[in-house]
Amino acid sequence: MSRLDDIPSSPGKFKMEKSSYFHRLRFQSSLTKFAFFSFFLLCLISILFLRSPPSVNPSQSDPSRRSLRTYSYGGPAWEKHLRASARIRTSNNGITVLVTGAAGFVGTHVSAALKRRGDGVIGLDNFNDYYDPSLKRARQALLERSGIFIVEGDINDVELLRKLFKIVSFTHVMHLAAQAGVRYAMENPSSYVHSNIAGLVNLLEICKSANPQPAIVWASSSSVYGLNTKVPFSEKDKTDQPASLYAATKKAGEEIAHTYNHIYGLSLTGLRFFTVYGPWGRPDMAYFFFTKDILKGKSISIFESANHGTVARDFTYIDDIVKGCLAALDTAEKSTGSGGKKRGPAQLRVFNLGNTSPVPVSDLVSILERQLKVKAKRNVIKMPRNGDVPFTHANISLAQHELGYKPTTDLQTGLKKFVRWYLSYYSGEKKAAAR
Numbered sequence: 001m002s003r004l005d006d007i008p009s010s011p012g013k014f015k016m017e018k019s020s021y022f023h024r025l026r027f028q029s030s031l032t033k034f035a036f037f038s039f040f041l042l043c044l045i046s047i048l049f050l051r052s053p054p055s056v057n058p059s060q061s062d063p064s065r066r067s068l069r070t071y072s073y074g075g076p077a078w079e080k081h082l083r084a085s086a087r088i089r090t091s092n093n094g095i096t097v098l099v100t101g102a103a104g105f106v107g108t109h110v111s112a113a114l115k116r117r118g119d120g121v122i123g124l125d126n127f128n129d130y131y132d133p134s135l136k137r138a139r140q141a142l143l144e145r146s147g148i149f150i151v152e153g154d155i156n157d158v159e160l161l162r163k164l165f166k167i168v169s170f171t172h173v174m175h176l177a178a179q180a181g182v183r184y185a186m187e188n189p190s191s192y193v194h195s196n197i198a199g200l201v202n203l204l205e206i207c208k209s210a211n212p213q214p215a216i217v218w219a220s221s222s223s224v225y226g227l228n229t230k231v232p233f234s235e236k237d238k239t240d241q242p243a244s245l246y247a248a249t250k251k252a253g254e255e256i257a258h259t260y261n262h263i264y265g266l267s268l269t270g271l272r273f274f275t276v277y278g279p280w281g282r283p284d285m286a287y288f289f290f291t292k293d294i295l296k297g298k299s300i301s302i303f304e305s306a307n308h309g310t311v312a313r314d315f316t317y318i319d320d321i322v323k324g325c326l327a328a329l330d331t332a333e334k335s336t337g338s339g340g341k342k343r344g345p346a347q348l349r350v351f352n353l354g355n356t357s358p359v360p361v362s363d364l365v366s367i368l369e370r371q372l373k374v375k376a377k378r379n380v381i382k383m384p385r386n387g388d389v390p391f392t393h394a395n396i397s398l399a400q401h402e403l404g405y406k407p408t409t410d411l412q413t414g415l416k417k418f419v420r421w422y423l424s425y426y427s428g429e430k431k432a433a434a435r
């Protein structure tokens with residue numbers, strides 16, 4: 001077993017335990033008993049599973065999963081669905097993409113857009129419980145309706161990834177699986193190391209050994225600019241002052257990308273996303289939980305920086321981000337290595353994908369108030385020292401030049417679409433629960 005195999009597969013809110021030498025001694029003495037009971041349990045499980053129908057297991061307990069079908073890992077039905085999902089519909093220039101984090105916010109939108117234009121798409125997601133998994137299941141149901149199969153598994157699972165690459169010849173990987181969130185890194189630091197560092201390395205190990213090697217586009221973050229004060233943030237700026245562990249793991253990811261490009265000839269493009277928002281978004285983000293709390297009449301905390309300074313973000317609408325992701329995939333050159341050996345220099349890129357117009361958080365709240373037609377109970381407080389930075393602002397001229405990236409949605413328009421989705425999604429959920 002490789003060391004990466006030792007990492008538990010689905011962290012979410014799981015926190016790794018600290019082990020000690022004494023614990024290990026006690027553990028070894030009870031190993032024999034444990035082995036006996038494990039063997040007994042395994043026999044029991046095998047009997048039960050052999051008796052049940054082999055392929056289709058629709059979930060009974062979670063209402064959002066009722067329409068979904070999951071296929072037993074590795075079986076013929078599983079492989080059939082994998083191949084169908086990976087099939088390219090367009091006659092020429094289609095690509096076959098593994099989208100990691102496909103049930104996530106950006107992953108869902110990118111997967112749907114790729115499928116719409118005829119590309120082959122396979123999703124991978126561990127469905128962890130960092131935020132309400134029923135939202136991820138609803139996104140999965142949406143993708144399934146357009147013929148996208150999401151494999152349930154973790155990017156740290158070596159065997160699963162090997163199997164996927166054996167069955168499907170991926171031309172591209174869109175790597176969006178990550179532990180997101182700036183403030184949560186203080187609560188559960190190991191989940192960031194697990195997904196954003198160990199998971200990335202594991203994925204790149206598989207990609208470097210694949211034949212052909214895919215080109216990889218992956219999600220970095222605006223947070224790598226950390227405490228920089230020169231604005232707008234440019235890719236040429238130093239990124240050596242991360243303010244959170246989240247930012248530090250994304251910065252580490254950029255360095256790891258450099259290494260795999262240098263040694264193995266992998267084509268790698270990192271996209272620094274700037275506070276992405278929109279329909280099907282992440283409930284841990286401020287615009288999302290502000291909406292929820294305003295509607296409930298609960299007070300919301302609005303952060304301000306030192307000396308009553310404004311905190312602002314370069315909020316970027318999801319459709320603009322999707323266009324940037326697709327353009328990055330389309331302009332990615334092929335990796336130059338094969339079977340783990342570099343054959344020549346390969347492309348290595350980093351782009352800012354922002355909106356270029358920062359908006360104060362208090363203005364975001366005013367827009368939400370107007371659209372929800374409810375006054376917010378504002379509680380303005382000093383920004384806690386929890387990994388947040390006072391402002392972000394993207395210089396996007398590189399992405400404009402190389403990718404033709406041109407964001408077109410202002411915050412007012414984007415939030416209108418988000419609010420419309422939010423009200424319809426959650427009123428639908430209430431109706432379903434009442435039925």
Ligand SMILES: O=C(O)[C@H]1O[C@H](OP(=O)(O)OP(=O)(O)OC[C@H]2O[C@@H](n3ccc(=O)[nH]c3=O)[C@H](O)[C@@H]2O)[C@H](O)[C@@H](O)[C@H]1O
Nearest residue numbers: 180181221222223273274275285286301302303311361388
């Ligand atoms: O660009 C990124 O790379 C990151 O974007 C996002 O981080 P942020 O820009 O911090 O977004 P988000 O948490 O929505 O806070 C928005 C604003 O509300 C302020 N904020 C927040 C909470 C609160 O209670 N009050 C408040 O004023 C807060 O100070 C901030 O000014 C992603 O979550 C992250 O995963 C990563 O992708």
